[in-house]
Amino acid sequence: MKKTFVSVALGVALATSGAAFAAGEMGNMDMSSGAKQGNAANSSMSHGEVKKVDTASGKLTIKHGPLENLGMEGMTMAFKVQDPTMLSQVKVGDKIDFVAEEVDGALTVTKLQKQ
Known part of the structure; x- marks a missing residue:
């Protein structure tokens, strides 16, 4: 039972740390240029x-x-x-x-x- 709990806790910790890392990496992105690129792609x-x-x-x-x-x-x-x-x-x-x-x-x- 103790091994199961530790495995579940470790899995949750890894999943949330990966999401936090991804959010941190994208925090500096300028999302406004994506709309401009989308419009350019629409007219290509x-x-x-x-x-x-x-x-x-x-x-x-x-x-x-x-x-x-x-x-x-x-x-x-x-x-x-x-x-x-x-x-x-x-x-x-x-x-x-x-x-x-x-x-x-x-x-x-x-x-x-x-x-």
């Missing part, structure tokens, strides 16, 4: 290739790399476009740079440039 462009242009539904299917601002890995998926004229700017096979954001619950291309 991702790279992709147009796989389908669907004018009827107002969507582009894009094979893309990681979308860091959305926390997504690379894949092929359909996106709504914010401006329908974007659909006439590209064709299947075009390499593009784009920004995708969540708009009203839908992943939407908000900026688009041909490479």
